[in-house]
Amino acid sequence: MKTIHVQYFAILREQRGLTQEKIATTAATAADFYAELRARHNFTLAPEHLRVAVNEEFAPWTTPLREGDSLVFIPPVAGG
Amino acid sequence: MKTIHVQYFAILREQRGLTQEKIATTAATAADFYAELRARHNFTLAPEHLRVAVNEEFAPWTTPLREGDSLVFIPPVAGG
Amino acid sequence: MFRLSAQPLDPAQLAHLLHDPRAGACVTFEGWVRNRNEGQAVQALDYEAYAPLAEREGERILAEVRAKLPVLEATCVHRVGSLALGDLAVWVGVTAEHRGAAFDACRMIIDEVKARVPIWKKEHYTSGTTAWINCATRGPAADLSSPPK
Amino acid sequence: MFRLSAQPLDPAQLAHLLHDPRAGACVTFEGWVRNRNEGQAVQALDYEAYAPLAEREGERILAEVRAKLPVLEATCVHRVGSLALGDLAVWVGVTAEHRGAAFDACRMIIDEVKARVPIWKKEHYTSGTTAWINCATRGPAADLSSPPK
Numbered sequence: 001m002k003t004i005h006v007q008y009f010a011i012l013r014e015q016r017g018l019t020q021e022k023i024a025t026t027a028a029t030a031a032d033f034y035a036e037l038r039a040r041h042n043f044t045l046a047p048e049h050l051r052v053a054v055n056e057e058f059a060p061w062t063t064p065l066r067e068g069d070s071l072v073f074i075p076p077v078a079g080g
Numbered sequence: 081m082k083t084i085h086v087q088y089f090a091i092l093r094e095q096r097g098l099t100q101e102k103i104a105t106t107a108a109t110a111a112d113f114y115a116e117l118r119a120r121h122n123f124t125l126a127p128e129h130l131r132v133a134v135n136e137e138f139a140p141w142t143t144p145l146r147e148g149d150s151l152v153f154i155p156p157v158a159g160g
Numbered sequence: 161m162f163r164l165s166a167q168p169l170d171p172a173q174l175a176h177l178l179h180d181p182r183a184g185a186c187v188t189f190e191g192w193v194r195n196r197n198e199g200q201a202v203q204a205l206d207y208e209a210y211a212p213l214a215e216r217e218g219e220r221i222l223a224e225v226r227a228k229l230p231v232l233e234a235t236c237v238h239r240v241g242s243l244a245l246g247d248l249a250v251w252v253g254v255t256a257e258h259r260g261a262a263f264d265a266c267r268m269i270i271d272e273v274k275a276r277v278p279i280w281k282k283e284h285y286t287s288g289t290t291a292w293i294n295c296a297t298r299g300p301a302a303d304l305s306s307p308p309k
Numbered sequence: 310m311f312r313l314s315a316q317p318l319d320p321a322q323l324a325h326l327l328h329d330p331r332a333g334a335c336v337t338f339e340g341w342v343r344n345r346n347e348g349q350a351v352q353a354l355d356y357e358a359y360a361p362l363a364e365r366e367g368e369r370i371l372a373e374v375r376a377k378l379p380v381l382e383a384t385c386v387h388r389v390g391s392l393a394l395g396d397l398a399v400w401v402g403v404t405a406e407h408r409g410a411a412f413d414a415c416r417m418i419i420d421e422v423k424a425r426v427p428i429w430k431k432e433h434y435t436s437g438t439t440a441w442i443n444c445a446t447r448g449p450a451a452d453l454s455s456p457p458k
Contacts, residue, residue, distance in 0.1 A: 009210050010280035011292040045295065053278075056212045072210055072278075076294035079207070079238055079279035080191045080250050080270055080408075089359050090429035091441040125444065133427075136361045152359055152427075156443035159356070159387055159428035160259075160340045160399050160419055172321040175339075181394055184343040187336065187415070190324075194333040194406065245330055257343065259419060266336070267412050 001026055004033065005070040012073055016041050030054060031061040034073055045075055081106055084113065085150040092153055096121050110134060111141040114153055125155055162218025162236045164209050164279075169237055169248045178233045178255045185259035187266040191250040193243050197293075201286040207240045207249065210278040214238075221272040229261045229268070236269055238279055311367025311385045313358050313428075318386055318397045327382045327404045334408035336415040340399040342392050346442075350435040356389045356398065359427040363387075370421040378410045378417070385418055387428055 004027075007020045027033035030052045037043065047061065051074040054063050058074075065071075084107075087100040107113035110132045117123065127141065131154040134143050138154075145151075161177075171190060178186055195202055222234050232255045239249050252269050256262040273279075281293045310326075320339060327335055344351055371383050381404045388398050401418045405411040422428075430442045 007210070009278070010208055010282070011295040013208075014292075049295075053210070053213050056216070058213070058217075072213070074210065074213075074278050075280060075292065077274070077276065077278055078281040078293035078295075079209075079277050080274040087359070089427070090357055090431070091444045093357075094441075129444075133359070133362050136365070138362070138366075152362070154359065154362075154427050155429060155441065157423070157425065157427055158430040158442035158444075159358075159426050160423040171324065175320065179341075179395060181344040183341055186339040186341060188339075189408065189412070190335040190337075191408070192328075192332055192335060195330040246328060259338065259340070259416075263338075263412065263416050267408075270408060 002065055002067045002069070004065060005068070006037070007070070007072045009072065010075050011045065012043060012075060015043050025065070027065060029061065029065060030059065030063045030071060033065060033071065034061075037073075045073075049076055050074055082145055082147045082149070084145060085148070086117070087150070087152050089152065090155050091125065092123060092155060095123050105145070107145055109141065109145060110139065110143045110151060113145060113151065114141075117153075125153075129156055130154055162215060162222055163238075164211055164214060164240050165237050166239075166241050169239060169251050171248065171251055174235060174237060174251055175253055177235060178253050180232045180255055182257055183232050183255035184257050185262040186253065186255045187259070187262040188254075189250075189252040189266050189270050190248055191270070193245050193247045193249055195245050197283060200283070202245065202283050203286045204242060204244055204284045205249075206242050206282045206284075207238070208280045208282070209238070209240050211240075214278050217277045218273060221269060221276065224272070225265045225268050229256070229265045230258075231256045231261055231265045234265055234269060236273060238273070238277070240279070311364060311371055312387075313360055313363060313389050314386050315388075315390050318388060318400050320397065320400055323384060323386060323400055324402055326384060327402050329381045329404055331406055332381050332404035333406050334411040335402065335404045336408070336411040337403075338399075338401040338415050338419045339397055340419070342394050342396045342398055344394050346432060349432070351394065351432050352435045353391060353393055353433045354398075355391050355431045355433075356387070357429045357431070358387070358389050360389075363426050363428055366426045367422060370418060370425065373421070374414045374417050378405070378414045379407075380405045380410055380414045383414055383418060385422060387422070387426070389428070 053072040133152040234254045236252045254266040383403045385401045403415040
Protein backbone atom coordinates (compact mmCIF):
# COMPACT_ATOMS: atom_id res chain seq x y z
CA MET A 1 0.00 0.00 0.00
CA LYS A 2 1.36 3.40 -1.09
CA THR A 3 -0.01 6.84 -0.66
CA ILE A 4 -0.11 8.79 -3.93
CA HIS A 5 -0.86 12.47 -4.38
CA VAL A 6 -3.01 13.14 -7.46
CA GLN A 7 -3.82 16.52 -8.99
CA TYR A 8 -6.66 16.80 -11.49
CA PHE A 9 -6.89 19.28 -14.34
CA ALA A 10 -9.44 20.27 -16.95
CA ILE A 11 -11.96 17.56 -17.86
CA LEU A 12 -10.57 15.15 -15.25
CA ARG A 13 -10.94 17.79 -12.54
CA GLU A 14 -14.56 18.32 -13.52
CA GLN A 15 -15.30 14.62 -13.74
CA ARG A 16 -13.67 13.97 -10.36
CA GLY A 17 -15.11 17.11 -8.75
CA LEU A 18 -11.81 17.74 -6.96
CA THR A 19 -8.51 19.47 -7.75
CA GLN A 20 -6.38 17.04 -5.76
CA GLU A 21 -6.48 14.16 -3.30
CA LYS A 22 -4.27 11.63 -1.53
CA ILE A 23 -5.10 8.02 -2.37
CA ALA A 24 -3.87 4.78 -0.83
CA THR A 25 -3.38 2.22 -3.58
CA THR A 26 -1.83 -1.16 -4.34
CA ALA A 27 -1.38 -0.21 -8.05
CA ALA A 28 2.10 -1.14 -9.25
CA THR A 29 2.43 1.36 -12.11
CA ALA A 30 1.02 4.66 -13.28
CA ALA A 31 -1.07 2.75 -15.83
CA ASP A 32 -2.56 0.45 -13.18
CA PHE A 33 -3.32 3.46 -11.03
CA TYR A 34 -5.17 5.30 -13.81
CA ALA A 35 -7.19 2.14 -14.59
CA GLU A 36 -8.19 2.00 -10.92
CA LEU A 37 -9.21 5.68 -10.82
CA ARG A 38 -10.98 5.52 -14.15
CA ALA A 39 -13.13 2.57 -13.02
CA ARG A 40 -13.95 4.34 -9.77
CA HIS A 41 -14.80 7.77 -11.24
CA ASN A 42 -15.98 6.96 -14.77
CA PHE A 43 -13.37 9.13 -16.44
CA THR A 44 -14.26 9.35 -20.11
CA LEU A 45 -10.70 9.61 -21.44
CA ALA A 46 -8.98 6.36 -22.34
CA PRO A 47 -5.33 6.17 -21.27
CA GLU A 48 -4.15 6.29 -24.89
CA HIS A 49 -5.44 9.88 -24.98
CA LEU A 50 -3.56 10.86 -21.84
CA ARG A 51 0.01 11.33 -20.79
CA VAL A 52 1.15 10.96 -17.22
CA ALA A 53 3.48 13.10 -15.16
CA VAL A 54 5.22 11.68 -12.10
CA ASN A 55 6.73 14.18 -9.69
CA GLU A 56 6.25 17.09 -12.11
CA GLU A 57 7.88 15.39 -15.09
CA PHE A 58 6.46 13.43 -18.01
CA ALA A 59 6.98 9.71 -17.38
CA PRO A 60 6.18 6.38 -19.06
CA TRP A 61 2.94 4.69 -18.12
CA THR A 62 5.04 1.77 -16.92
CA THR A 63 6.67 3.89 -14.20
CA PRO A 64 6.47 1.97 -10.88
CA LEU A 65 4.73 3.93 -8.15
CA ARG A 66 6.63 4.78 -4.99
CA GLU A 67 5.34 5.98 -1.66
CA GLY A 68 4.62 9.70 -1.77
CA ASP A 69 4.73 10.08 -5.56
CA SER A 70 2.82 12.99 -7.04
CA LEU A 71 0.86 12.12 -10.21
CA VAL A 72 -0.94 14.15 -12.82
CA PHE A 73 -2.84 12.65 -15.73
CA ILE A 74 -2.57 14.97 -18.70
CA PRO A 75 -5.62 15.21 -20.99
CA PRO A 76 -5.04 16.25 -24.61
CA VAL A 77 -3.56 19.73 -24.44
CA ALA A 78 -5.03 22.77 -26.17
CA GLY A 79 -2.90 25.80 -25.57
CA GLY A 80 -2.76 28.68 -27.98
CA MET B 81 12.38 66.39 -79.97
CA LYS B 82 10.37 65.62 -76.85
CA THR B 83 10.58 67.04 -73.39
CA ILE B 84 10.83 64.35 -70.70
CA HIS B 85 10.58 64.83 -66.95
CA VAL B 86 13.05 62.67 -65.05
CA GLN B 87 13.18 62.07 -61.31
CA TYR B 88 16.31 60.57 -59.77
CA PHE B 89 16.44 58.41 -56.66
CA ALA B 90 19.10 56.86 -54.48
CA ILE B 91 22.44 56.21 -56.21
CA LEU B 92 21.24 57.83 -59.45
CA ARG B 93 20.23 60.97 -57.56
CA GLU B 94 23.68 61.16 -56.00
CA GLN B 95 25.49 60.48 -59.27
CA ARG B 96 23.40 63.09 -61.09
CA GLY B 97 23.47 65.59 -58.22
CA LEU B 98 19.82 66.45 -58.85
CA THR B 99 16.43 65.10 -57.77
CA GLN B 100 14.71 65.93 -61.06
CA GLU B 101 15.09 67.73 -64.34
CA LYS B 102 13.37 68.30 -67.70
CA ILE B 103 15.33 67.08 -70.67
CA ALA B 104 14.81 67.59 -74.40
CA THR B 105 15.71 64.39 -76.21
CA THR B 106 15.40 62.61 -79.54
CA ALA B 107 15.52 59.17 -77.85
CA ALA B 108 12.78 56.91 -79.19
CA THR B 109 12.39 54.58 -76.20
CA ALA B 110 13.02 54.49 -72.47
CA ALA B 111 16.07 52.31 -73.15
CA ASP B 112 17.55 54.80 -75.63
CA PHE B 113 16.92 57.60 -73.18
CA TYR B 114 18.75 55.84 -70.32
CA ALA B 115 21.67 55.08 -72.62
CA GLU B 116 21.87 58.79 -73.49
CA LEU B 117 21.74 59.86 -69.82
CA ARG B 118 24.18 57.20 -68.72
CA ALA B 119 26.76 58.30 -71.26
CA ARG B 120 26.31 61.94 -70.24
CA HIS B 121 26.45 61.42 -66.45
CA ASN B 122 28.55 58.28 -66.02
CA PHE B 123 25.86 56.38 -64.17
CA THR B 124 27.44 53.20 -62.83
CA LEU B 125 24.35 51.01 -63.08
CA ALA B 126 23.87 49.06 -66.29
CA PRO B 127 20.29 49.02 -67.59
CA GLU B 128 19.96 45.30 -66.80
CA HIS B 129 20.16 46.26 -63.12
CA LEU B 130 17.43 48.87 -63.42
CA ARG B 131 13.72 48.92 -64.07
CA VAL B 132 11.96 51.89 -65.59
CA ALA B 133 8.72 53.57 -64.62
CA VAL B 134 6.81 55.70 -67.12
CA ASN B 135 4.16 58.02 -65.72
CA GLU B 136 4.31 56.39 -62.26
CA GLU B 137 3.95 52.81 -63.46
CA PHE B 138 6.49 50.10 -64.26
CA ALA B 139 6.92 49.84 -68.02
CA PRO B 140 8.98 47.89 -70.57
CA TRP B 141 12.30 49.39 -71.66
CA THR B 142 10.91 49.37 -75.18
CA THR B 143 8.17 51.86 -74.26
CA PRO B 144 8.17 54.69 -76.86
CA LEU B 145 8.66 58.12 -75.33
CA ARG B 146 5.92 60.71 -75.75
CA GLU B 147 6.07 64.44 -75.18
CA GLY B 148 5.69 65.23 -71.48
CA ASP B 149 6.30 61.69 -70.18
CA SER B 150 7.56 61.37 -66.63
CA LEU B 151 10.34 58.79 -66.22
CA VAL B 152 12.02 57.21 -63.23
CA PHE B 153 14.88 54.72 -63.47
CA ILE B 154 14.62 52.29 -60.58
CA PRO B 155 17.90 51.03 -59.09
CA PRO B 156 17.86 47.65 -57.32
CA VAL B 157 15.45 48.04 -54.43
CA ALA B 158 16.34 47.38 -50.79
CA GLY B 159 13.35 47.90 -48.56
CA GLY B 160 12.93 46.13 -45.24
CA MET C 161 11.67 32.81 -21.37
CA PHE C 162 8.42 30.89 -21.14
CA ARG C 163 5.82 31.83 -18.58
CA LEU C 164 2.17 31.64 -17.66
CA SER C 165 0.24 34.77 -16.78
CA ALA C 166 -3.02 35.20 -14.92
CA GLN C 167 -2.99 38.87 -15.96
CA PRO C 168 -3.71 40.34 -19.40
CA LEU C 169 -0.68 40.36 -21.70
CA ASP C 170 0.82 43.60 -22.99
CA PRO C 171 2.46 42.96 -26.38
CA ALA C 172 4.32 46.26 -26.42
CA GLN C 173 5.88 45.56 -23.06
CA LEU C 174 6.77 42.00 -24.04
CA ALA C 175 8.32 43.13 -27.31
CA HIS C 176 10.55 45.57 -25.44
CA LEU C 177 12.31 42.65 -23.78
CA LEU C 178 13.43 41.42 -27.19
CA HIS C 179 15.39 44.46 -28.29
CA ASP C 180 18.94 43.66 -29.30
CA PRO C 181 21.29 45.80 -31.42
CA ARG C 182 22.20 42.74 -33.51
CA ALA C 183 18.56 41.96 -34.38
CA GLY C 184 17.33 42.77 -37.88
CA ALA C 185 14.04 40.90 -37.58
CA CYS C 186 11.37 40.48 -34.95
CA VAL C 187 8.44 38.14 -35.61
CA THR C 188 5.57 37.89 -33.18
CA PHE C 189 2.57 35.62 -33.01
CA GLU C 190 -0.54 36.57 -31.07
CA GLY C 191 -3.30 34.05 -30.46
CA TRP C 192 -6.63 35.80 -29.89
CA VAL C 193 -9.92 34.42 -28.60
CA ARG C 194 -12.11 34.34 -31.68
CA ASN C 195 -15.86 34.32 -31.89
CA ARG C 196 -16.24 30.97 -33.65
CA ASN C 197 -14.62 27.56 -33.45
CA GLU C 198 -15.58 24.70 -35.72
CA GLY C 199 -18.92 26.24 -36.49
CA GLN C 200 -19.92 27.10 -32.94
CA ALA C 201 -20.36 30.66 -31.66
CA VAL C 202 -17.89 31.18 -28.82
CA GLN C 203 -18.70 33.51 -25.92
CA ALA C 204 -15.67 33.13 -23.65
CA LEU C 205 -13.08 30.62 -22.62
CA ASP C 206 -11.01 29.38 -19.73
CA TYR C 207 -7.38 28.29 -19.85
CA GLU C 208 -6.04 26.03 -17.18
CA ALA C 209 -2.43 24.85 -16.84
CA TYR C 210 -0.38 22.41 -14.84
CA ALA C 211 2.01 25.20 -14.06
CA PRO C 212 5.30 23.58 -13.00
CA LEU C 213 5.33 21.17 -15.92
CA ALA C 214 3.95 23.72 -18.39
CA GLU C 215 6.77 26.11 -17.57
CA ARG C 216 9.40 23.41 -17.77
CA GLU C 217 8.07 22.07 -21.09
CA GLY C 218 7.79 25.61 -22.45
CA GLU C 219 11.41 26.32 -21.57
CA ARG C 220 12.45 23.07 -23.23
CA ILE C 221 10.70 24.11 -26.45
CA LEU C 222 12.50 27.46 -26.44
CA ALA C 223 15.83 25.72 -25.83
CA GLU C 224 15.20 23.27 -28.67
CA VAL C 225 14.35 26.07 -31.08
CA ARG C 226 17.42 28.06 -30.07
CA ALA C 227 19.56 24.97 -30.68
CA LYS C 228 18.11 24.53 -34.17
CA LEU C 229 17.87 28.08 -35.47
CA PRO C 230 20.05 31.21 -35.24
CA VAL C 231 17.75 33.29 -33.06
CA LEU C 232 18.77 35.99 -30.60
CA GLU C 233 15.80 36.01 -28.24
CA ALA C 234 12.68 33.87 -28.01
CA THR C 235 9.85 34.41 -25.57
CA CYS C 236 6.41 32.90 -25.06
CA VAL C 237 3.79 33.92 -22.52
CA HIS C 238 0.48 32.08 -22.20
CA ARG C 239 -2.60 33.33 -20.38
CA VAL C 240 -4.45 31.25 -17.82
CA GLY C 241 -7.88 32.03 -16.36
CA SER C 242 -11.05 33.38 -17.93
CA LEU C 243 -10.76 35.20 -21.25
CA ALA C 244 -13.26 37.18 -23.29
CA LEU C 245 -13.58 37.46 -27.07
CA GLY C 246 -10.64 39.31 -28.58
CA ASP C 247 -8.40 38.73 -25.56
CA LEU C 248 -4.81 37.80 -26.14
CA ALA C 249 -4.33 34.14 -25.17
CA VAL C 250 -0.71 33.58 -26.13
CA TRP C 251 2.16 35.76 -27.30
CA VAL C 252 5.33 34.53 -28.97
CA GLY C 253 8.16 36.85 -29.93
CA VAL C 254 11.42 35.99 -31.65
CA THR C 255 14.33 38.14 -32.76
CA ALA C 256 17.10 37.12 -35.12
CA GLU C 257 19.64 38.75 -37.36
CA HIS C 258 17.63 37.68 -40.39
CA ARG C 259 13.94 37.16 -40.96
CA GLY C 260 13.99 33.54 -42.10
CA ALA C 261 15.09 32.22 -38.73
CA ALA C 262 12.71 34.56 -36.89
CA PHE C 263 9.69 33.35 -38.88
CA ASP C 264 10.65 29.69 -38.62
CA ALA C 265 11.37 29.86 -34.91
CA CYS C 266 8.18 31.75 -34.08
CA ARG C 267 6.09 29.20 -35.92
CA MET C 268 7.94 26.24 -34.43
CA ILE C 269 7.40 27.62 -30.93
CA ILE C 270 3.66 28.11 -31.24
CA ASP C 271 3.25 24.73 -32.96
CA GLU C 272 5.15 22.95 -30.21
CA VAL C 273 3.47 24.86 -27.40
CA LYS C 274 0.06 23.90 -28.73
CA ALA C 275 1.13 20.26 -29.10
CA ARG C 276 3.08 19.67 -25.90
CA VAL C 277 2.55 22.15 -23.10
CA PRO C 278 -0.01 21.04 -20.47
CA ILE C 279 -2.52 23.83 -20.96
CA TRP C 280 -6.20 23.15 -21.50
CA LYS C 281 -8.94 25.22 -23.05
CA LYS C 282 -12.62 25.14 -22.20
CA GLU C 283 -14.87 26.95 -24.64
CA HIS C 284 -18.16 28.48 -23.59
CA TYR C 285 -20.62 28.72 -26.46
CA THR C 286 -23.46 31.17 -26.88
CA SER C 287 -25.74 28.12 -26.97
CA GLY C 288 -24.97 27.63 -23.26
CA THR C 289 -22.88 24.49 -23.73
CA THR C 290 -19.17 24.15 -23.07
CA ALA C 291 -16.39 21.85 -24.26
CA TRP C 292 -12.85 21.01 -23.26
CA ILE C 293 -11.08 21.26 -26.60
CA ASN C 294 -9.58 17.98 -27.88
CA CYS C 295 -11.17 16.07 -24.99
CA ALA C 296 -14.55 15.33 -26.49
CA THR C 297 -15.54 11.71 -26.40
CA ARG C 298 -17.95 10.36 -28.97
CA GLY C 299 -21.67 10.96 -28.80
CA PRO C 300 -23.49 11.75 -25.60
CA ALA C 301 -20.47 11.41 -23.34
CA ALA C 302 -19.28 14.86 -24.39
CA ASP C 303 -22.59 16.30 -23.28
CA LEU C 304 -22.48 14.47 -19.98
CA SER C 305 -19.22 16.22 -19.22
CA SER C 306 -20.54 19.64 -20.12
CA PRO C 307 -24.26 19.98 -19.46
CA PRO C 308 -26.07 23.10 -20.78
CA LYS C 309 -26.21 25.78 -18.12
CA MET D 310 -3.18 49.07 -46.36
CA PHE D 311 0.36 49.85 -47.49
CA ARG D 312 1.92 53.17 -46.67
CA LEU D 313 5.19 55.03 -46.26
CA SER D 314 5.88 56.98 -43.10
CA ALA D 315 8.37 59.73 -42.42
CA GLN D 316 7.51 59.42 -38.71
CA PRO D 317 8.56 56.65 -36.29
CA LEU D 318 6.25 53.63 -36.38
CA ASP D 319 4.22 52.61 -33.34
CA PRO D 320 3.63 48.83 -33.47
CA ALA D 321 0.96 48.88 -30.74
CA GLN D 322 -1.06 51.47 -32.61
CA LEU D 323 -0.65 49.65 -35.92
CA ALA D 324 -1.69 46.33 -34.38
CA HIS D 325 -4.88 47.91 -33.06
CA LEU D 326 -6.05 48.44 -36.62
CA LEU D 327 -5.98 44.69 -37.16
CA HIS D 328 -8.42 43.65 -34.45
CA ASP D 329 -11.27 41.54 -35.74
CA PRO D 330 -13.59 39.28 -33.73
CA ARG D 331 -13.10 36.49 -36.27
CA ALA D 332 -9.31 36.57 -35.96
CA GLY D 333 -7.59 33.80 -34.04
CA ALA D 334 -4.06 34.64 -35.15
CA CYS D 335 -2.04 37.80 -35.62
CA VAL D 336 1.50 37.58 -36.99
CA THR D 337 3.70 40.63 -37.18
CA PHE D 338 7.11 41.23 -38.71
CA GLU D 339 9.29 44.12 -37.60
CA GLY D 340 12.45 44.98 -39.48
CA TRP D 341 14.92 46.78 -37.24
CA VAL D 342 18.08 48.66 -38.12
CA ARG D 343 20.84 46.37 -36.90
CA ASN D 344 24.38 47.22 -36.02
CA ARG D 345 26.10 45.07 -38.62
CA ASN D 346 25.52 44.13 -42.24
CA GLU D 347 27.75 41.74 -44.12
CA GLY D 348 30.60 42.25 -41.71
CA GLN D 349 30.48 46.04 -41.59
CA ALA D 350 29.58 48.02 -38.48
CA VAL D 351 26.51 50.11 -39.28
CA GLN D 352 25.93 53.48 -37.66
CA ALA D 353 22.71 54.70 -39.26
CA LEU D 354 20.80 54.48 -42.48
CA ASP D 355 18.56 56.37 -44.86
CA TYR D 356 15.53 55.03 -46.67
CA GLU D 357 14.33 56.74 -49.78
CA ALA D 358 11.23 55.83 -51.79
CA TYR D 359 9.59 56.67 -55.06
CA ALA D 360 6.38 57.28 -53.18
CA PRO D 361 3.55 57.02 -55.73
CA LEU D 362 4.85 53.82 -57.25
CA ALA D 363 5.94 52.36 -53.91
CA GLU D 364 2.46 52.79 -52.51
CA ARG D 365 0.83 51.35 -55.60
CA GLU D 366 3.18 48.35 -55.71
CA GLY D 367 2.75 47.80 -51.96
CA GLU D 368 -1.04 47.74 -52.34
CA ARG D 369 -0.70 45.30 -55.22
CA ILE D 370 1.34 42.95 -53.02
CA LEU D 371 -1.30 43.06 -50.30
CA ALA D 372 -4.04 42.37 -52.82
CA GLU D 373 -2.11 39.42 -54.26
CA VAL D 374 -1.58 37.91 -50.83
CA ARG D 375 -5.24 38.37 -49.91
CA ALA D 376 -6.21 36.61 -53.13
CA LYS D 377 -3.96 33.65 -52.33
CA LEU D 378 -4.45 33.17 -48.61
CA PRO D 379 -7.42 33.35 -46.22
CA VAL D 380 -6.37 36.44 -44.31
CA LEU D 381 -8.64 38.95 -42.61
CA GLU D 382 -6.40 42.02 -42.52
CA ALA D 383 -2.94 42.73 -43.90
CA THR D 384 -1.01 45.92 -43.37
CA CYS D 385 2.50 47.11 -44.15
CA VAL D 386 4.10 50.41 -43.25
CA HIS D 387 7.64 51.32 -44.30
CA ARG D 388 9.75 54.13 -42.89
CA VAL D 389 11.49 56.67 -45.07
CA GLY D 390 14.13 59.14 -43.92
CA SER D 391 17.06 58.82 -41.53
CA LEU D 392 17.00 55.95 -39.06
CA ALA D 393 19.22 55.11 -36.11
CA LEU D 394 20.30 51.70 -34.81
CA GLY D 395 17.36 49.78 -33.36
CA ASP D 396 14.76 51.88 -35.17
CA LEU D 397 11.81 50.14 -36.73
CA ALA D 398 12.19 50.26 -40.52
CA VAL D 399 9.20 48.22 -41.62
CA TRP D 400 6.15 46.73 -39.93
CA VAL D 401 3.93 44.02 -41.38
CA GLY D 402 0.85 42.76 -39.57
CA VAL D 403 -1.57 40.05 -40.69
CA THR D 404 -4.63 38.58 -39.04
CA ALA D 405 -6.40 35.39 -40.02
CA GLU D 406 -8.72 32.86 -38.47
CA HIS D 407 -5.85 30.38 -38.27
CA ARG D 408 -2.15 30.81 -37.78
CA GLY D 409 -0.91 29.03 -40.91
CA ALA D 410 -2.31 31.66 -43.26
CA ALA D 411 -1.17 34.49 -40.99
CA PHE D 412 2.44 33.26 -40.94
CA ASP D 413 2.52 32.53 -44.67
CA ALA D 414 0.96 35.86 -45.62
CA CYS D 415 3.22 37.90 -43.33
CA ARG D 416 6.31 36.28 -44.79
CA MET D 417 5.09 36.60 -48.36
CA ILE D 418 4.41 40.31 -47.84
CA ILE D 419 7.83 41.17 -46.46
CA ASP D 420 9.57 39.04 -49.10
CA GLU D 421 7.69 40.76 -51.91
CA VAL D 422 8.08 44.23 -50.44
CA LYS D 423 11.83 43.76 -50.23
CA ALA D 424 11.95 42.43 -53.79
CA ARG D 425 9.60 44.78 -55.62
CA VAL D 426 8.75 48.05 -53.88
CA PRO D 427 10.88 51.02 -55.00
CA ILE D 428 12.52 51.79 -51.68
CA TRP D 429 16.28 52.19 -51.34
CA LYS D 430 18.57 51.89 -48.38
CA LYS D 431 21.84 53.70 -47.83
CA GLU D 432 23.95 52.39 -45.00
CA HIS D 433 26.35 54.61 -43.08
CA TYR D 434 29.22 52.66 -41.57
CA THR D 435 31.25 53.50 -38.49
CA SER D 436 34.28 53.51 -40.83
CA GLY D 437 32.87 56.68 -42.42
CA THR D 438 31.92 55.04 -45.72
CA THR D 439 28.42 54.58 -47.07
CA ALA D 440 26.75 52.24 -49.56
CA TRP D 441 23.48 52.02 -51.42
CA ILE D 442 22.49 48.42 -50.73
CA ASN D 443 22.33 46.18 -53.81
CA CYS D 444 23.71 48.99 -55.99
CA ALA D 445 27.41 48.39 -55.53
CA THR D 446 29.36 48.09 -58.72
CA ARG D 447 32.59 46.13 -58.83
CA GLY D 448 35.86 47.44 -57.47
CA PRO D 449 36.64 51.12 -57.06
CA ALA D 450 33.41 52.37 -58.63
CA ALA D 451 31.56 51.65 -55.38
CA ASP D 452 34.00 53.87 -53.55
CA LEU D 453 33.75 56.64 -56.11
CA SER D 454 30.04 56.81 -55.43
CA SER D 455 30.48 56.92 -51.68
CA PRO D 456 33.72 58.59 -50.64
CA PRO D 457 34.78 58.45 -46.98
CA LYS D 458 33.54 61.50 -45.09
